[in-house]
Amino acid sequence: MIKVSVNGEVKELDENLNIKQLITALNYKTKGFAIAVNTTFVSIKSYEETIIQDGDTIDILAPVQGG
Amino acid sequence: MTNQTHADDSWEIGGKTLKSRMLIGSALYPSPANMEDAIKESEAQIVTVALRRQAAGEGGGNNFWDIIKELNIHVLPNTAGCHSAKEAITTAQMAREVFDTNWVKLEVIGDQYNLQPDPFETVKAAEILIKDGFEVFPYTTDDLVVAKRLADVGCKILMPWGSPIGSGQGLMNPSNLKAIRKQFPELKLIVDAGIGKPSDAVEAMQLGYDGILLNSAIALAQDPVKMAIAFKYATQAGRLGYEAGTMQEREFASPSTPTVGTPFWHQFS
Numbered sequence: 236m237i238k239v240s241v242n243g244e245v246k247e248l249d250e251n252l253n254i255k256q257l258i259t260a261l262n263y264k265t266k267g268f269a270i271a272v273n274t275t276f277v278s279i280k281s282y283e284e285t286i287i288q289d290g291d292t293i294d295i296l297a298p299v300q301g302g
Numbered sequence: 303m304t305n306q307t308h309a310d311d312s313w314e315i316g317g318k319t320l321k322s323r324m325l326i327g328s329a330l331y332p333s334p335a336n337m338e339d340a341i342k343e344s345e346a347q348i349v350t351v352a353l354r355r356q357a358a359g360e361g362g363g364n365n366f367w368d369i370i371k372e373l374n375i376h377v378l379p380n381t382a383g384c385h386s387a388k389e390a391i392t393t394a395q396m397a398r399e400v401f402d403t404n405w406v407k408l409e410v411i412g413d414q415y416n417l418q419p420d421p422f423e424t425v426k427a428a429e430i431l432i433k434d435g436f437e438v439f440p441y442t443t444d445d446l447v448v449a450k451r452l453a454d455v456g457c458k459i460l461m462p463w464g465s466p467i468g469s470g471q472g473l474m475n476p477s478n479l480k481a482i483r484k485q486f487p488e489l490k491l492i493v494d495a496g497i498g499k500p501s502d503a504v505e506a507m508q509l510g511y512d513g514i515l516l517n518s519a520i521a522l523a524q525d526p527v528k529m530a531i532a533f534k535y536a537t538q539a540g541r542l543g544y545e546a547g548t549m550q551e552r553e554f555a556s557p558s559t560p561t562v563g564t565p566f567w568h569q570f571s
Contacts, residue, residue: 242355262358267367269353269396274388276395294355296396298367300337301352301380302327302467302517 237289250289254282257293268297313512315348315459315490316405316437318376322347323507324537325378325492326530327517328370336526338369344530348376350407350515352383353397378439380407385420387427394431406431407461407494407515408440416466421448429455441494444478446485453486460486461494461515464506468518470498473505483510500529500536507540508548 236247241261248260254270254277270277271294277285287293312319326346331337341349351370370377379397384390387410394406408427412420419441425448428438432455440452444462452460462482465471473479474496483491493506494515503514514537523529 242357263356264359267364267400268356269399271392271396274392276392276399278395278399296353296393296400297356297364298370298400299352299354300327300329300331300366301350301382302329 237287239287239290240292242293242295248287252287254285254287257287258282263295268295270295315512316439318347320347320376321345322534322537323513323541324503324533325350325494325513325515326520327515328366329517330521331526332521334366334369337521338373340520340526340530341373341375343527344520344534346375346534348378349373350378350380350517351401352380353393353400376405377401377403378405378407379403380441381409381427382411384410385412385423386410387423387430390423390427391430391434394427394436395434398436404435405437405439408438417468418466419443419463421445421451424448425451425455428452428457432456439492444475444482446478446481449482449486453489457489459490459492461492463495464493464502465496467495469496470519470522471496472498472502476505476509479506479511480509500532503533503536504540504543507537508543510544513537 237250239246239248252260272285273292311321322345324344324346325348326341326344327350328337331340349370379401381390381393384393390408390410397406398404408424410420410423410427411417424440424442428440431438438457439459439461440457441461442448442452449460462479465474490512492513492515493511497503497514497516498519506514516533520526520529520533
């Protein structure tokens with residue numbers, strides 16, 4: 236198991252998960268958000284090739300009101 | 303004879319041709335329905351939006367996004383809350399994917415008390431984002447040199463503040479805003495932040511600014527929908543006034559009624 240931070244909350248996950256598997260494991264829908272790992276944007280095209288590492292910080296952002 | 307009752311209609315910004323010169327925010331309204339009505343009544347064609355963390359299975363953000371999509375107007379994602387060029391660049395890239403636009407309202411905050419933009423990080427982020435294909439709408443102060451640096455890195459649009467975000471203090475320093483207008487006739491200039499009253503919008507537009515961006519002044523009004531209409535007309539009135547050309551100010555009074563034939567004046571000697 237590895238420990239990662241998802242939107243500020245610590246989660247324990249299986250090793251060698253890619254972003255696509257992470258989304259499923261965390262019960263996210265398949266679209267309507269964007270992801271950054273360690274403050275770097277990861278595009279949808281790169282989800283499968285991006286493997287989550289122990290200690291990673293992951294941000295999952297969706298549209299909200301803004302000024 | 304001209305019969306022009308509207309400001310010189312269409313204008314261009316970020317590669318789009320628009321009629322409205324008001325950019326409106328989507329935050330702080332009493333309800334989503336009120337937000338929707340206010341945006342519609344404003345007739346704004348650009349609405350600002352943001353990105354925030356979403357919990358798993360949450361639908362709230364998407365409900366908001368569904369309303370905005372239904373409005374069928376241009377979306378301008380912001381990087382609000384970012385404190386470094388790195389954070390702003392990542393947020394802009396995430397926004398480009400989610401909102402499917404290369405427009406970004408670049409905000410890099412340098413001071414938490416008055417939410418003043420960090421000019422150094424803003425310029426750094428703007429340069430990188432422009433090279434990455436973004437149309438950058440940078441939120442900046444009314445500092446002429448910062449405006450010059452932003453123009454130097456390729457910004458075609460500048461958005462100096464009227465006063466701090468959400469303060470409603472209007473235009474703190476009209477002479478600085480005027481200097482930026484004079485110095486950069488070729489850039490699109492939007493007064494962003496601090497507008498509180500419709501008269502502030504008139505003042506900004508009379509300075510020759512291409513548009514205004516506001517949120518709190520409408521959303522926090524007692525009747526946001528009515529205030530949205532007020533700002534629509536204020537923006538148009540200010541633009542019309544600018545296009546019409548205001549009279550020269552004079553130091554002394556000058557009668558407007560003809561003096562020839564003034565009654566009750568008699569020469570006896």
